[in-house]
Amino acid sequence: MPRVNALAANPLSVDIWFSCSKCKTLTYIKQFEQNLRVCPACNYHGRLRWFERILYLLDLGSFFEQDLWLEAGDRLNFQTSTDTYINKIRDTQYRTSMGDALVTGTATLKGQPLAVAVADFAFMGASMGSVFGEKFVRLVETAIEKNLPLLTISSSGGARMHEGLFSLMQMSKTTAALARLGKARLPHIALLADPCYGGVTASYPMVADVILAEPGAMVGFAGPRVIQQTIRENLPEGFQTAEFLLEHGMIDAVVERKNLPDVLSKLLGILGQGAGQSLGEGAEGNQPETAPEENTGAAVMSGEIRETATKDGYTVKGEVEAGGLSQGQLSAQDMAWERVKLARHPKRLHTQEYFQGLFSHFFELRGDRRFSDDAAIIGGLALFEGRPVVAIGHQKGTDTKENLYRNFGMPRPEGYRKALRLFRLAEKLGLPVLTFIDTPGAFPGLESEERSVAQAIAENLLVMAELATPFIAVIIGEGGSGGALAIGQADRVIMLENSIYSVASPEAAASILWRSSSLAPEAAVSLKITAPELLELGLVDAVVPEPPGGNHTDRSGMLEALKEKLLEDLAELDGIFKDGPVGPAKLVEQRYRKYRSIGTWQEAFLPI
Ligand SMILES: [Zn+2]
The missing domain is CATH 3.90.226.10 (2-enoyl-CoA Hydratase; Chain A, domain 1)
Structure with missing residues (x-):
């Protein structure tokens, strides 16, 4: 029986000392073996039979x-x-x-x-x-x-x-x-x-x-x-x-x-x-490092959006605390700008907090398999209410050091190519995709152009169009232009109440239109970038209400509300996706029809 002789045939096991091939340190062979053949001096991982x-x-x-x-x-x-x-x-x-x-x-x-x-x-x-x-x-x-x-x-x-x-x-x-x-x-x-x-x-x-x-x-x-x-x-x-x-x-x-x-x-x-x-x-040892902040304070989430648009502004029924505004009547400009500030609030929940709060397990997958790993986009395999999903999101930093590491949540091409790889993995394994969008935009840098960030975004749009698996995108903060859309072309697009989504940042739009970025608050109104406005325009599918004053005032309340919405939408999408062998194709068809119908136009009657 050759298997029995195998151990004896291993020449290493008859030596008394092991000389590390990297650092030359001598280790007593028994100690080396107990250490799984890893050199205790230099951590060299020796070859194993x-x-x-x-x-x-x-x-x-x-x-x-x-x-x-x-x-x-x-x-x-x-x-x-x-x-x-x-x-x-x-x-x-x-x-x-x-x-x-x-x-x-x-x-x-x-x-x-x-x-x-x-x-x-x-x-x-x-x-x-x-x-x-x-x-x-x-x-x-x-x-x-x-x-x-x-x-x-x-x-x-x-x-x-x-x-x-x-x-x-x-x-x-x-x-x-x-x-x-x-x-x-x-x-x-x-x-x-x-x-x-x-x-x-x-x-x-x-x-x-x-x-x-x-x-x-x-x-x-x-x-x-x-x-x-x-x-x-x-x-x-x-x-x-x-x-x-x-x-x-x-x-x-x-x-x-x-x-x-x-x-x-x-x-x-x-x-x-x-x-x-x-x-x-x-x-257990691989649980997320820190649990989301517990807040058992005021329950929020009435299930309805708390303000209604009127002709000349917003009537605010709730209180807006964090933005320095108290309550009552806000002009449309103030309201929109307030939301921009809340969407960018440094204490606002970022993608990692949603991962930690929504998923019982998360395993980060890194790299685009081509060039680099971009820390501005994180993604991986997760368990959401006991169900495996692929989760991807822009990640901003919480302090200067982390912001530099995360490039302020502005991805380079490799970030989008990492997302692309994860989209394909999700489709291959039949796992739903959940994305969390929070970016000022794709990184406008030299290297982004050298490796074609435009191509990376475009390819994601092409793949997301045909991705045969349920796909939900949540705008959690800033939905900045193509850099946001590149991971957000989904069956359901959800916005958190104080998030924004725009073709360009208000500052950029103000510079383009009026050559002055200081007119950003005006641009914020003209562009209609707030969640309630975009819901009314039919450009997003749902708005999840936030705690008064922004979601950083009640983190667990926000997580709970989003979880409920995600479960509800996933169940609906499952109904289509799991509808026999044609289910996946039906889902893709429905997604196509959704994007096919977006636009604003009318048939003109031209004078002859
Ligand atoms: Zn060594």
């Missing part, structure tokens, strides 16, 4: 291996001057107690079932040949048949040269199988471990729904030596490390090995939460 991965990650005794006996053929009769491929396979099989580099099977992780594939670098650098590809595809087929999420753990040098073009084609074969997995609405989570290169990186793991990597893992297409030889330049420090990839938007998170079971359990918990599955205990 397949059985160690399974031992550290999965429920004990739950792993059921499949296709154990597949081994490589040799159609090329490949040989070098010293050896043949077949001999090399035999030697490696003997040394590693494995048939080939990939081990596949089903298991549970903190009680949650999954299909799992582990590449073992000890078997010819975990190079991807025919057996790797075949076992991978068979596992995906198992996942589809048994309705299981897929976890892949990759560490590989790339394609296996000894199999020639057969090896290259495994890139297509594995990725094509994942397209089927996506059609079955099953998620794929990829973990990248050190090192991961070439044909493996450039195929199945990089198209995963969620990509995690271990700290310091080297990940890339071409190796750093090849790149350096080609361009003859020094590479930046930290180039191709997991941290570099995170910064450049390629992966969602860098996760310490000891935290992997909890993080994966939380992710699987959100994704697998069709009905009644409970989250693993470890998921």
Whole structure:
């Protein structure tokens, strides 16, 4: 039974001391192993054999291996001057107690079932040949048949040269199988471990729904030596490390090995939460950092908008406190400007607070998989009243430091491209999309133009038009122009009472129309940017009332009111979306008709 010999065959386990390949510190091997093969001195995450991965990650005794006996053929009769491929396979099989580099099977992780594939670098650098590809595809087929999420753990040098073009084609074969997995609405989570290169990186793991990597893992297409030889330049420090990839938007998170079971359990918990599955205990540690401020004070939310428009202004039935106005009659200009101030109020609830207040669990997904991660837009997987959703929103800062980090909630192209990736993920997994809009506008900077923020916004409009899943957008603060619309073309567009939504900011409009931004309060009236006005014009679908004086005066009241509205709208949209096989198409058709009908015009009778 080769599996029994596997531990003994691991050369590392017979040494007494482990010398870290990064910092050269000597660690007593038992201590190193207890530390999950992570160097205590420098946090270098050492390579793991397949059985160690399974031992550290999965429920004990739950792993059921499949296709154990597949081994490589040799159609090329490949040989070098010293050896043949077949001999090399035999030697490696003997040394590693494995048939080939990939081990596949089903298991549970903190009680949650999954299909799992582990590449073992000890078997010819975990190079991807025919057996790797075949076992991978068979596992995906198992996942589809048994309705299981897929976890892949990759560490590989790339394609296996000894199999020639057969090896290259495994890139297509594995990725094509994942397209089927996506059609079955099953998620794929990829973990990248050190090192991961070439044909493996450039195929199945990089198209995963969620990509995690271990700290310091080297990940890339071409190796750093090849790149350096080609361009003859020094590479930046930290180039191709997991941290570099995170910064450049390629992966969602860098996760310490000891935290992997909890993080994966939380992710699987959100994704697998069709009905009644409970989250693993470890998921508790991943609750949002701070709970929303409790306010048991005055109950608000009468369920109706508290003011009515009159010919010459607004009659305010409630009190407007925060804006410095007391009560009674406000001119239209004062009222509109008051709302602009409330919409921009620094204490107003921002997207993160809605995430924390509305969702029991949230897992942030980062990066556009192309260039960078934009902190002005946050998004991820969340549980809303026990139901998985994709949540996305503009994020403003609460102080100067955070405002700089969040770029004042003004996204660059990569922010919109991150949102686009999340839209597609939502559609693929059949999850509703909830967006939270709060931006002065897309960032008007050089780099935005260089990477075409216009294209990024336009592409989002195109994708949102056809997105076959329920979609609700909430304007929570400032709905600034195309930068707001880029995540807000939805089945239902809700405005909070004191939010604004405009084609340009009042300041910008005043400069364009009257060459003076100081006339912004006048522009605010002319543009009709307040929630009640836009509801009356039919440009938004609903207004959720706010506590008197703005929603920062009663945060929990605001969250409760919005939650109710979201649940109500989701139930309505579900009625269409889940209406048999034609449901999704019906939803898209209804969304099309909604936007198709927007505009103001009349048929003119021209004199002949
Ligand atoms: Zn070290």
